[in-house]
Amino acid sequence: MRSQLITPEGMERLKEELNHLWRVERPETTRKVSWAASLGDRSENADYHYNKKRLREIDKRLLYLRKCIDGFKVIDYHPHMDGKVSFGAWVEIENLEKGLKKRLRIVGYEELIGNKDYISMDSPMAQALVDKKVGDEVIVETKIARFVWRINSIEYVKNPSAQ
Incomplete structure (x- = not known):
């Protein structure tokens, strides 16, 4: 089961998306459906069918976003997090054997899309890193x-509105 955690920035993005879909895209698409329906025969009306489909997609996403917003727990930065890896942390790690360095942020699964340097709290890497400190070595086992x-x-984002 996935963690139901989200950063304050992630929650803000979900709320912005919900607001945009509800106040901009849905009304616009509804107007297009009404206009296309007013033309008469709907059986061969591509505008009508396309926009009805788009309206269903918007409604499905709105329902999903409402559930997320109601169900996710926002994890804010707190000074007790300093010095160890927790949810929301930016962590720089290095694999000495391969000479690789990575900078990752541990977040909830909903925040991963479009963020290549974010990893899920539920991933093997994040699970290995949690509660560790600078200088610690972690072993990450994958398939x-x-x-x-x-x-x-x-590092932590201490003032989300500043980012």
């Missing part, structure tokens, strides 16, 4: 291989 990473830095 493919076993990796050892050293934590170089841990």
Whole structure:
């Protein structure tokens, strides 16, 4: 089961999307459906069928977003998080063996889309990193291989509205 956690920035993006769909896209699409329906025969009316389909997609997404907003728990930064990896942290890790460095942020699954440097709280990497400190080495076991990473830095977004 996936974690129902989200960062304040992630929640804000969901609310913005919900607001845009509800106040802009849905009314516009509804007007298009009404206009297309007013033309008469709907059986071969591509505008009508396309916009009815789009309206169903919007309604489905609105329902999903409302459930997310009501069901997710927002995890704000708190000073007790400093010094160890927790939800919302930006973590720089290094694989000395392969000479790789990565900077990742641990977030909820809903925040992953479009953010290549975000990882899910439920991922093996995040699970290995949680509660660790700078200088600690973690072992990440995947189906493919076993990796050892050293934590170089841990940072938190302390004022989400500033980002």
